[in-house]
Amino acid sequence: MSTSPLVSLIVLVVHDDQRIGVTLQSCIDQSMHDVEIICVGGSMPADPAFAERRAAKDPRVRIVRSEDSSAPGLRRTGVSAATAPYVLFLEPGDELIGGAAGDAHQQAVAANADIVGFADATGAQDGDAVSERVQKARNTVLHEENIVRSLFPANAGSHGRVTGFLFRTELLRTVYAALPATSSDDAVEVFLACAAAQAFAPLGEPAHLRLSGRGSAEVADASAALSPDLGSLDAVTAIQSIVREWARHSPNPEPLLDGYEALRLSGVARVIARVHRAPEARQTQEIEPLSERVDEIDIIAAASTFAPETLPTLTRLGTRIELGRKPVRNVLLRTNILTTGGVSNVLRTQARVFLDAGYGVTIATHLHGSDESLVPQGATLVEVSGSSRRDRLARWAEVCREHEVDVVIDHRVLYSRDWPGYALAARASGAATIGWLHNFAGRPTYNGTDLHTLLHDNLSALAQLIVLSPLDVAFWKLRGIPRTAFLPNPPSPMLLGSEGDVAPKPAPVGRRLEVVWWGRLEEHTKKVTHLVEVARSLTRLGVDFRLRIIGPDWTDMSAAQLSTLVTRRGLDDVVDVTGPRHGDDLLEAIDSSDIFINTSIIEGYLLTIPEAQSRGLPVVMYDLPWLLPVQDNPGVIAVRQGDANALAAAVAALAADPDRYSALSRASIAAAERATSYDFAELYQQLVSGTLPAEYSPEPTLEDARASLELLVFYAERNAEQSAEAAKSSASGPLRATSAPRSIGQRVEGKLTGIGHRVLALAPGLRPLARRVKHALLRS
CATH class of the missing domain: 3.90.550.10 (Spore Coat Polysaccharide Biosynthesis Protein SpsA; Chain A)
Structure with missing residues (x-):
C-alpha cells in the first residue's frame, strides 16, 4: 500500500x-x-x-x-x-x-x-x-x-x-x-x-x-423511543436553521430552500403513510406525535404531494364540517381560470345569485390569465398561486380565513387531482366544501382514467356532492357517497334574454332547410366530425339544406381541420364552418336556423339545448338519456347514439312534416321556460344551509342500476374503440395496437367493482348484465 x-x-x-x-x-x-x-x-x-x-x-x-x-x-x-x-x-x-x-x-x-x-x-x-x-x-x-x-x-x-x-x-x-x-x-x-x-x-x-x-434508519439503537420515520423527521427539522443560513449566503438560494422543503415534507409523508397502514383503531393515537411537530397544512401538503393515497385517512381522522352547522355569510367559488367557457359561465351566474341574495362572494382561480372584466360587480377575484403545493395550500387556507369563508363550492372536482387537499385545507380553516361535478358519471370510464377511484376514495372529504341529473345521484349513491344531490345549471344570459320574447318558428316549407350546431369544436366528447357525416346523409336523402357549424377551435379539432374534411367529402356547398360567434352575431345565426342538431357522446347539462329551444328551435340529437334538459321534453328528438344516418333521417322527416315541426317548436319554447323557472336564489340558499329538499337526492332504484350498468358498458366499449384506433395509427404492429386498450380496460374494471357489488346486492337478477360490463371492460 x-x-x-x-x-x-x-x-x-x-x-x-x-x-x-x-x-x-x-x-x-x-x-x-x-x-x-x-x-x-x-x-x-x-x-x-x-x-x-x-x-x-x-x-x-x-x-x-x-x-x-x-x-x-x-x-x-x-x-x-x-x-x-x-x-x-x-x-x-x-x-x-x-x-x-x-x-x-x-x-x-x-x-x-x-x-x-x-x-x-x-x-x-x-x-x-x-x-x-x-x-x-x-x-x-x-x-x-x-x-x-x-x-x-x-x-x-x-x-x-x-x-x-x-x-x-x-x-x-x-x-x-x-x-x-x-x-x-x-x-x-x-x-x-x-x-x-x-x-x-x-x-x-x-x-x-x-x-x-436495509437502510440506516434500521441500523440504529434499539432503545430509541421514536419510530424511525419520526426520528428522521426530527433530524430534518433540526437542520432548518443551517439551511436558512446557507441560503442567506447563496447567490441562488431557491434550489436549496425548495429541496429542503421537499425533503421535509416527504419525511412528513412517510410518517403519514405509517399512520395510514396502522389499524384504524390506532390511527388517532399514531398521528398525535406528528401533529405535535408540524401544522395541519404541512400534513395536508405532504400527503397531497407525496402520499395521496393517505388523504382518505386524514379525512376520517378529522372532524367533518356539516352544512347548516352555522349561518353562512361568505361563499368561495373555486375554478381553474375565469373565461367565457361553460364552467366559468355557471360560476359567474352562481356568483350573481349569491350576491343578489346578500352573501359575500370570492372567486378563487389557480391559473394566470383570468378575464377580470367577467367578475360580477361586488365579487372579489383572488389567484391562489405559489411555487410549491405547500405554498399554494397555505395561500388557499389564508384566503379562506381572510375572507371569512363559510362554504367553498369547488368546480374543479372533475378537472383536477389536487382538490382533496384543498377540501381538507378549507376544513382546517373552518369552511365546508361542496364539490360540483360538471359531467355525467361515466366520463372517467369513457376517458379510460383512474378518476373514478380518486373520486370514490376522497369524496367523503366533501360536505356535499352536487351532480347534474338524478341518474348521477343514483350512480354515486351506489358507489357509497350518500351526500349526493342534483341541481340544474343556472340559465345562461342568452336563455334569460329570450324569456317571453320568442314566437314559434314557421315550418321550413318551400325553402332551404337551415340546420345549426354551436359549441366548442371538440371531437372527443362533441363528435363534431359526425356533423359532416350527417350532412353527407342529408345530401343522399335529397334534402335542400345548409348546415352551419359555429364554435372555437379545441385541442383535438380546429375549424381548419373540419373545413378540410368538409372539402374532402365534397360538401362545401352545404356545410359552412364559421368559427366562433358571439352576442348578436350568434343570435342572428340561431334565429335564421330551423333545427338545432347535437352530436355529443357525453355531456353534463348541455345548456345549448335550452338556449336553442328558447329561440323556438326543435332539437335533434344523439340520445343522452340522463340529461336533465331532455327529461319530459317533447321539443327534442333523440336517436341511437353515434348513428349519423339516423340523425339525418330524423332531421329530414321533421323538415317534411310542417305540423310536427310547429308542434316541436312550441314544445321547445315551453321547455325553455321551464328551464328558467327554478328559483336559484332559494336553491342555493338551501344548498349552503344543508336544507335541500329530498326530491333533489332520490334513492337509487332498480331501473337506475340497470341504466348505469348499460351506460358503463357503452362507454367502456367506446373507450376500447378509441384506444384501438389510436394504437393502429401509432403502432407498427398488431401487438402494440391491442396492448394499450386492454390495459386501460383492466384499470376501469377495477374502478367499477364497488358499484357492481352494490347493484347486485340491490338486484341479483342483473348478474348477466354485470358480466357484460366486465367482458366489455376486458375487451377494452
Whole structure:
C-alpha cells in the first residue's frame, strides 16, 4: 500500500447483525489496493474476533470504537478516523463489486467531484428517490446549485441513502461540523453534502455496489423511543436553521430552500403513510406525535404531494364540517381560470345569485390569465398561486380565513387531482366544501382514467356532492357517497334574454332547410366530425339544406381541420364552418336556423339545448338519456347514439312534416321556460344551509342500476374503440395496437367493482348484465 490510502471504506459494525463478514470481505477483495478499511462499532460490535482476525492479516483493516452506536454516530466517528481524501460508507450486508472503489475514485478525480453517485447500485430500498435520480443522471456531471436541484427537486419525494455515494472526506467533515451532535439521518447528511458540494458525478455501468436493502434508519439503537420515520423527521427539522443560513449566503438560494422543503415534507409523508397502514383503531393515537411537530397544512401538503393515497385517512381522522352547522355569510367559488367557457359561465351566474341574495362572494382561480372584466360587480377575484403545493395550500387556507369563508363550492372536482387537499385545507380553516361535478358519471370510464377511484376514495372529504341529473345521484349513491344531490345549471344570459320574447318558428316549407350546431369544436366528447357525416346523409336523402357549424377551435379539432374534411367529402356547398360567434352575431345565426342538431357522446347539462329551444328551435340529437334538459321534453328528438344516418333521417322527416315541426317548436319554447323557472336564489340558499329538499337526492332504484350498468358498458366499449384506433395509427404492429386498450380496460374494471357489488346486492337478477360490463371492460 502507498504511504496514504486514496479511499477510506467505512464499515458500520452493528451489535445485532452478523452479515459483517460479507461486507468486509468485499472491501478486502477490491482491485484497488490503496484503501483503508475502518470498522466502526459501538461498545459491543458483532463478532469482534472476526474483525480482529482480518485486521491481523491485513494492515489496511482498522477497528474503531464509537461511544455513539447509532448509525449517524458510527459514520461521524469513521469520518473522524479516516485518512484518505475520499470516504465510502458500507452497512452490514452491503457488497462492493469488483473495482468499485477504484472506479469511483477515478471518476472523482477526473470530474474533480466532491460526490460520486453509484448510478448502478442494486438492492436499493423502494422509494429511495435520490438513488433513482442518480440512476437517471448516469452521464451528467452537476455543479453547485444544480446538484440539489437535480437530486432534491422541488415537489418531488426526497430520501437519500448515504451508502450510495463516494464523498470527499473534507466535505463530510464540513457537514458534520454544521450538524447538531445528537441529531442526524441518512437523508440529512446526503442533502447537506449535496448543498455544500461544488461538483457531482454519477458512476454508471458496470455494476459496482450491491446494497443489503436495509437502510440506516434500521441500523440504529434499539432503545430509541421514536419510530424511525419520526426520528428522521426530527433530524430534518433540526437542520432548518443551517439551511436558512446557507441560503442567506447563496447567490441562488431557491434550489436549496425548495429541496429542503421537499425533503421535509416527504419525511412528513412517510410518517403519514405509517399512520395510514396502522389499524384504524390506532390511527388517532399514531398521528398525535406528528401533529405535535408540524401544522395541519404541512400534513395536508405532504400527503397531497407525496402520499395521496393517505388523504382518505386524514379525512376520517378529522372532524367533518356539516352544512347548516352555522349561518353562512361568505361563499368561495373555486375554478381553474375565469373565461367565457361553460364552467366559468355557471360560476359567474352562481356568483350573481349569491350576491343578489346578500352573501359575500370570492372567486378563487389557480391559473394566470383570468378575464377580470367577467367578475360580477361586488365579487372579489383572488389567484391562489405559489411555487410549491405547500405554498399554494397555505395561500388557499389564508384566503379562506381572510375572507371569512363559510362554504367553498369547488368546480374543479372533475378537472383536477389536487382538490382533496384543498377540501381538507378549507376544513382546517373552518369552511365546508361542496364539490360540483360538471359531467355525467361515466366520463372517467369513457376517458379510460383512474378518476373514478380518486373520486370514490376522497369524496367523503366533501360536505356535499352536487351532480347534474338524478341518474348521477343514483350512480354515486351506489358507489357509497350518500351526500349526493342534483341541481340544474343556472340559465345562461342568452336563455334569460329570450324569456317571453320568442314566437314559434314557421315550418321550413318551400325553402332551404337551415340546420345549426354551436359549441366548442371538440371531437372527443362533441363528435363534431359526425356533423359532416350527417350532412353527407342529408345530401343522399335529397334534402335542400345548409348546415352551419359555429364554435372555437379545441385541442383535438380546429375549424381548419373540419373545413378540410368538409372539402374532402365534397360538401362545401352545404356545410359552412364559421368559427366562433358571439352576442348578436350568434343570435342572428340561431334565429335564421330551423333545427338545432347535437352530436355529443357525453355531456353534463348541455345548456345549448335550452338556449336553442328558447329561440323556438326543435332539437335533434344523439340520445343522452340522463340529461336533465331532455327529461319530459317533447321539443327534442333523440336517436341511437353515434348513428349519423339516423340523425339525418330524423332531421329530414321533421323538415317534411310542417305540423310536427310547429308542434316541436312550441314544445321547445315551453321547455325553455321551464328551464328558467327554478328559483336559484332559494336553491342555493338551501344548498349552503344543508336544507335541500329530498326530491333533489332520490334513492337509487332498480331501473337506475340497470341504466348505469348499460351506460358503463357503452362507454367502456367506446373507450376500447378509441384506444384501438389510436394504437393502429401509432403502432407498427398488431401487438402494440391491442396492448394499450386492454390495459386501460383492466384499470376501469377495477374502478367499477364497488358499484357492481352494490347493484347486485340491490338486484341479483342483473348478474348477466354485470358480466357484460366486465367482458366489455376486458375487451377494452
